[in-house]
Amino acid sequence: MTAQILYEQIGRLAARHQSTLKILVLVTKQSSFQAHRFCGIRYYSKMSVGESTNAPLLLRLVSEACTTANTAGSIVRKVLLSGELGVVDKGVNDLQTKADRCAQYYIVQRLKRCFPKATIIGEEGDDVSENLEGLLSPATTPPEPLFPEILNKSVPEKLLSISEENVVIWVDPLDGTQEFTKGLVGHVTTLIGIAVDARPVGGVIHQPFYEADGVKGRTMYGIPEVGHGGFTVTPPPEGKRIITTTRSHSNQRVEATLAALQPDEILRVGGAGHKAVLLIEGRAHAYVFASPGCKKWDTCAPEAVLVSIGGILTDMDGIPYRYSKDVEHVNQGGLLATAPGVDHSWYLKSIPK
């Protein structure tokens, strides 16, 4: 019996007979399957990659983050379809919806189960607890890793000795909330950044509403010095300067900085993850935001993905951000990110003090 057939039969049995749970657990201990309750819902899956392979920790983290972000994206879509967004304002111009809360609850619970010794910091705080009934199903939690190739990548010596206790995972369950509430769903991403020794070592950017060939959602990952996947790097057009910046959090300083850089075009879009995607795909040369506002969960994953393809992300003085667990959450020094091949130092020189 192949693993897939066994999986499907377990799923069917489970649906028919509530009482088979104990027997199934015994079966699954011998194969790589497990039956478990997740957030009050019982379902059956293969051991997640966080638990089941001998691949280096860094690769298991990124692999698990990809699959987790992908499922979180389907939760975001389902909440939108339900039409009940449950919007609250956490401060000034700082929205949170039921989709932010549900996606964060799912991501944090799942990563905690796979990597219990890592520190996980989510934008929506530690108190989020949501009922995911109706938002999760075996179909949205596929048993196989999303990118099986990740687990076979070779990792430099210095990244082989990472211990789980030293890992900090920065979670932005829904980046671009402001735009999400306005129906601009193309600006939304789910971000999972992985840091060790205060620096990003892996990142996942998932776009829940991207659609190609009938497949919903796109997941992109980057592991500096190891590799990237889920997208094709495209250089931005030569002889032009296209800058992307905030759509909903601008101020005088942001505008004065943009004016000083004399761009040919300004793309005002929502979300830090979305703007990083514009750099990755060559639609902008630089992401410039001369103001506090973004937090560590906004920039950890984008920085890892950008660095994995030769891009750079710093504050407005060129200083890299640090991502240790006790760091201040707000990126006080603003944000300057450049696409691969773009001269980061030119922007640093040209930004007025």
Ligand SMILES: Nc1ncnc2c1ncn2[C@@H]1O[C@H](COP(=O)(O)O)[C@@H](O)[C@H]1OP(=O)(O)O
């Ligand atoms: N003033 C702010 N208050 C709250 N969040 C902010 C602020 N500025 C930026 N952000 C976060 O950084 C992201 C990128 O900023 P912008 O879209 O303005 O370019 C936002 O989508 C938001 O993340 P989130 O949507 O996850 O709360």
Ligand SMILES: [Mg+2]
């Ligand atoms: Mg927010």
Ligand SMILES: [Mg+2]
């Ligand atoms: Mg965000």
Ligand SMILES: [Mg+2]
């Ligand atoms: Mg968010």
